Amino acid sequence: xxxxxxxxxxxxxxxxxxxxxxxxxxxxxxxxxxxxxxxxxxxxxxxxxxxxxxxxxxxxxxxxxxxxxxxxxxxxxxxxxxxxxxxxxxxxxxxxxxxxxxxxxxxxxxxxxxxxxxxxxxxxxxxxxxxxxxxxxxxxxxxxxxxxxxxxxxxxxxxxxxxxxxxxxxxxxxxxxxxxxxxxxxxxxxxxxxxxxxxxxxxxxxxxxxxxxxxxxxxxxxxxxxxxxxxxxxxxxxxxxxxxxxxxxxxxxxxxxxxxxxxxxxxxxxxxxxxxxxxxxxxxxxxxxxxxxxxxxxxxxx
Numbered sequence: 109x110x111x112x113x114x115x116x117x118x119x120x121x122x123x124x125x126x127x128x129x130x131x132x133x134x135x136x137x138x139x140x141x142x143x144x145x146x147x148x149x150x151x152x153x154x155x156x157x158x159x160x161x162x163x164x165x166x167x168x169x170x171x172x173x174x175x176x177x178x179x180x181x182x183x184x185x186x187x188x189x190x191x192x193x194x195x196x197x198x199x200x201x202x203x204x205x206x207x208x209x210x211x212x213x214x215x216x217x218x219x220x221x222x223x224x225x226x227x228x229x230x231x232x233x234x235x236x237x238x239x240x241x242x243x244x245x246x247x248x249x250x251x252x253x254x255x256x257x258x259x260x261x262x263x264x265x266x267x268x269x270x271x272x273x274x275x276x277x278x279x280x281x282x283x284x285x286x287x288x289x290x291x292x293x294x295x296x297x298x299x300x301x302x303x304x305x306x307x308x309x310x311x312x313x314x315x316x317x318x319x320x321x322x323x324x325x326x327x328x329x330x331x332x333x334x335x336x337x338x339x340x341x342x343x344x345x346x347x348x349x350x351x352x353x354x355x356x357x358x359x360x361x362x363x364x365x366x367x368x369x370x371x372x373x374x375x376x377x378x379x380x381x382x383x384x385x386x387x388x389x390x391x392x393x394x395x396x397x398x399x400x401x402x403x404x405x406x407x408x409x410x
Contacts, residue, residue: 118251129221131144132235146228182210182214201216243255287308291353344384348383352376
């Protein structure tokens, strides 16, 4: 949640939103369930945000106070819950203003809701999707709510997939025609190689189909980022084709054709091999990134 300034009315609004989320019901064949029925538990209690519990207790205490409350101060860097457990609050607040050992202003407040897995995982996902849809249709005047779910990345990739499929074939055809036109020489049939880019495109298509089939056979789940793989391979393949044709045209054609091919491969083979190995190393390093989107993107070509 953004726009939090720890003012009393804003914190009260956050607590109201939290109560709506925790009591939001879904209907299923076995009855009605809310977050309290599906939450992940520790010692028979739901795992809740300790800062939110602290704010709730503070607001509840202030309602019984005779003095009006305009803002709430939170101890920094840690708070102590009712059981005596210490919680560092840096994880839950962002862009905080600390004055005299207390957080008097914070623009961001992180609230997480942990659901059960195992036999209740499908029901938990159903509740998760329902609450996300519910929040997306609501407006909150005092705070700005930004939310994500466990499958938000997959949903974003599916939306990207639906918008990209319509233009996918057209872009491949356009790129192929452009590559064929670039490699044509109308005045010299020997130097002209318009079909070589087409062969490169077919080779890339066969490589993509083979790689996806092999990875699926090995049990690797499909990721929408795999749709970027044809473009990466097509760019790499056509780049190598252009390089080979350029080298081919610079050779001395007075010699035997075998020697011409040998000279072309001697010049281009080393460069293409080094470039390919460099790309493999880069993608392997990128695949270890801690950012989920980057990691998913780089693991696909690898």
